[in-house]
Amino acid sequence: MCGIVGYTGSREASGVLLDGLRKLEYRGYDSSGMAVLLDGVIELRRSVGKLSRLFDEVAKRPVSGKTGIGHTRWATHGRPTEENAHPHMEGGVAVVHNGIIENYLALKEELIREGARFKSETDTEILSHLIYREIRNGARLEEAVREAVRNVKGAFAIAAISEHEPGMIVGVRVECPLIVGIGEGEMMLASDIPAILDVTRSAIFLKDGEMVTLTRDGVKLQTLRGERFHREPRHIDWSPIMAEKGGYRHFMRKEIAEQPRAITDTCRGLLLEEEGDVFLNGFDVPLIDVERVYLTACGTSWHAALAGKYIFEELFRIPTEVDLASEFRYRNPLIDKKCLVIALSQSGETADTLAAVKEVKRRGASTIAVCNVIESSLTREADWSFMTHAGPEIGVASTKAFTSQLVALYLLAVYFGRRTEKITRETGMGLIQELLKLPKKIDKVFEEEGRIEAIARKYFHSRDFIYLGRGVNFPIALEGALKLKEISYIHAEGYAAGEMKHGPIALIDEDMPVVALAPLDASYPKMLGNMEEVKARGGRLIAVINEGDSEAAARVDDVIRVPVSTPFLTPVLLSVPLQLLAYHIAVNKGTDIDQPRNLAKSVTVE
Ligand code: AGP
Numbered sequence: 321m322c323g324i325v326g327y328t329g330s331r332e333a334s335g336v337l338l339d340g341l342r343k344l345e346y347r348g349y350d351s352s353g354m355a356v357l358l359d360g361v362i363e364l365r366r367s368v369g370k371l372s373r374l375f376d377e378v379a380k381r382p383v384s385g386k387t388g389i390g391h392t393r394w395a396t397h398g399r400p401t402e403e404n405a406h407p408h409m410e411g412g413v414a415v416v417h418n419g420i421i422e423n424y425l426a427l428k429e430e431l432i433r434e435g436a437r438f439k440s441e442t443d444t445e446i447l448s449h450l451i452y453r454e455i456r457n458g459a460r461l462e463e464a465v466r467e468a469v470r471n472v473k474g475a476f477a478i479a480a481i482s483e484h485e486p487g488m489i490v491g492v493r494v495e496c497p498l499i500v501g502i503g504e505g506e507m508m509l510a511s512d513i514p515a516i517l518d519v520t521r522s523a524i525f526l527k528d529g530e531m532v533t534l535t536r537d538g539v540k541l542q543t544l545r546g547e548r549f550h551r552e553p554r555h556i557d558w559s560p561i562m563a564e565k566g567g568y569r570h571f572m573r574k575e576i577a578e579q580p581r582a583i584t585d586t587c588r589g590l591l592l593e594e595e596g597d598v599f600l601n602g603f604d605v606p607l608i609d610v611e612r613v614y615l616t617a618c619g620t621s622w623h624a625a626l627a628g629k630y631i632f633e634e635l636f637r638i639p640t641e642v643d644l645a646s647e648f649r650y651r652n653p654l655i656d657k658k659c660l661v662i663a664l665s666q667s668g669e670t671a672d673t674l675a676a677v678k679e680v681k682r683r684g685a686s687t688i689a690v691c692n693v694i695e696s697s698l699t700r701e702a703d704w705s706f707m708t709h710a711g712p713e714i715g716v717a718s719t720k721a722f723t724s725q726l727v728a729l730y731l732l733a734v735y736f737g738r739r740t741e742k743i744t745r746e747t748g749m750g751l752i753q754e755l756l757k758l759p760k761k762i763d764k765v766f767e768e769e770g771r772i773e774a775i776a777r778k779y780f781h782s783r784d785f786i787y788l789g790r791g792v793n794f795p796i797a798l799e800g801a802l803k804l805k806e807i808s809y810i811h812a813e814g815y816a817a818g819e820m821k822h823g824p825i826a827l828i829d830e831d832m833p834v835v836a837l838a839p840l841d842a843s844y845p846k847m848l849g850n851m852e853e854v855k856a857r858g859g860r861l862i863a864v865i866n867e868g869d870s871e872a873a874a875r876v877d878d879v880i881r882v883p884v885s886t887p888f889l890t891p892v893l894l895s896v897p898l899q900l901l902a903y904h905i906a907v908n909k910g911t912d913i914d915q916p917r918n919l920a921k922s923v924t925v926e
Pocket of ligand 1: 618619620621622664665666667668669670673716717718719806919920921922923
C-alpha cells in the first residue's frame with residue numbers, strides 16, 4: 321500500500337516526481353524517496369516521515385536528470401527508516417514497489433547464499449537484487465525485470481530504472497494498480513490517475529500480468545510471457561485542478577464541499593424523470609433468478625452498504641445481507657448463482673473487497689462493483705460496474721465518495737425495483753424528484769457550518785463521543801463516529817439508538833457528548849424517547865434534526881438542522897454535518913486531517 325511514480329521525458333524528473341508523489345501521498349506517508357538518472361548514474365534521495373521531508377532533502381541536495389522513479393511508503397515489511405524507504409538500489413538498478421512479496425524470505429535466503437548483501441528489512445529489496453542478477457548475466461533491463469518477476473509470488477506493481485539503459489523505465493502490474501501516462505515526448509507511470517494529470521490526461525491502464533517499457537518517445541506493452549499487444553489510451557476527464565486543494569486548507573474540507581457536484585455527476589444522464597426510472601446502459605443483470613442480494617465492503621464503504629440494506633429491502637423488496645469483506649470470504653457464505661453481490665469501494669483496490677468478489681464469482685454469483693475509480697481492479701473483476709463520479713478523493717477520510725455510494729445504491733434500488741415492478745412509475749417519479757433536489761439541500765446544510773464550528777469548539781476536549789441513529793440512519797451514526805475517530809483520534813462509538821438501554825447507557829454522564837440523528841421519519845418518536853434517556857442521565861446532547869422541528873430542539877443542548885427529504889436520501893443530508901463536525905473538532909485539535917496517523921487511503925493488503 322504505497323504510491324509509485326515514474327517519469328521520462330524532457331523536463332527535470334525530480335520536479336515531476338515530487339508533484340506526482342504529492343498526489344499519491346494519501347497511499348502512504350511514513351517515508352518517501354526518488355531515484356533520478358543522469359549521464360549513466362542514478363542518484364538517490366530518501367527521507368523518513370512526510371513527503372515534505374523529501375521536498376526539503378531535494379531542495380538541499382538537488383538532483384538533475386530527465387528519467388526517474390519515486391515512491392511514497394506505507395510500511396508493511398520493516399519500520400519506516402531511511403534504509404527501508406524506496407527506491408532500493410543494487411548494481412546500478414533502482415526499484416520502487418507497491419504491494420507485498422509473499423515469498424521474499426525464501427528468495428532472500430537464496431540470494432544471500434549467492435553472496436548478496438541486504439541493506440534493508442523490506443520485501444522490495446529482493447527485487448533490485450533479482451533484477452541485477454539477470455543484468456549481471458547479460459540481460460537487458462526489460463528482460464531482467466521479466467525474469468525477476470517470474471520468481472516472485474504476491475501482489476505488486478513495480479517500476480525499475482537502470483544505469484545501463486538511460487531514458488528507460490520498466491513497469492509491471494500484478495494485482496496492484498499501474499497506469500501509464502502518454503504525453504508528447506514524455507511518458508509517466510503511476511499508481512493512480514491524479515499523479516499524471518499535470519503531464520497528460522491520456523492513459524493506458526495495465527492489467528494483471530502485463531508490463532510496459534517507457535522511453536520518452538513511446539511505450540511498449542507486453543505480457544509477462546513476452547507477447548506484445550496494443551491498447552488505445554483512454555482520455556481521463558478529471559482535470560488537474562480536481563486533484564488540488566482549490567483554496568481550501570485541507571482536501572477533506574474541499575471534498576466535503578464537492579458533494580453537491582459529486583452527486584450531480586453520479587446521476588448525470590441516468591435519471592428518467594418522466595418514466596420515474598433510472599437508465600443504466602448494459603446492466604442486464606438476470607434479476608429473474610436473483611433471490612438474495614449481498615452487499616460487501618470495508619470501512620466507510622461498508623457503512624454505505626449497511627444503509628443500502630435498508631434502501632434495497634424497502635424499495636427493491638428483496639432479502640439483502642451485508643458483510644464486511646474481510647469476514648465474508650472466511651465464513652463459507654451460502655452463495656450460489658441465485659445471489660447478486662454488490663461490492664462497494666471508493667478506490668476499487670481494497671484487497672479484502674477484491675478477494676470477496678473473486679470468491680463469490682467462483683461460487684457462481686453475479687457481481688456488481690460500485691466504484692469511484694475507472695479501470696480499477698474491482699471494476700475489472702465484477703460483471704457490471706456502477707461508477708460514482710465523485711472525482712479524485714485525496715483526503716484519507718472518505719466523504720464525497722461515501723455520499724456518492726449512498727446515491728448509487730438508491731439509484732440501483734430504483735432501477736431494480738422498476739425492472740421487477742416493485743416500484744410503480746408514480747413512486748419512481750417521486751424518488752427521482754427527491755434526488756434532483758438533493759444537491760441544493762446539501763448546499764443548505766453548509767449554512768449550518770458556523771453553528772457546527774461553535775459545537776466543535778465546545779466539545780473538542782471530550783475524550784469520548786456516542787453517536788445514535790435508527791433504521792437507515794444507524795449506519796450514518798457509525799460513519800459519524802468513524803470520521804471522528806479517524807481524524808481527531810477521539811474515541812467514538814456509533815449505536816442503534818434502541819440498543820442504548822441494553823448496555824451503552826452505562827457510559828452516559830456529563831462528560832459524554834451524544835450526537836443523536838433524529839430526522840422526522842417513522843422512528844422519530846422513538847428517537848425522542850432515546851434522547852430523553854440520555855438527558856435524564858446528564859449526557860450532553862447534540863441533535864441533528866430537520867428544519868422546522870422545534871420539539872426535539874427544545875430538549876437538547878445543541879442543534880444542527882438539515883432539510884427534509886425522503887427517508888432514503890436523508891442519510892446523505894445527515895452525513896454532511898457529521899463530516900463537518902469531525903472536521904472542525906480535528907481542526908481544533910490540530911491533528912493531521914488529510915493524513916491521519918497510521919492510516920492509508922487504500923488498503924491493498926489483506
Ligand atoms: C474511510 O474514511 C476510510 N479511511 C476507510 O475506512 C475506507 O473506507 C476503507 O478502507 C475502504 O476503502 P475503499 O472504499 O477504497 O474500498
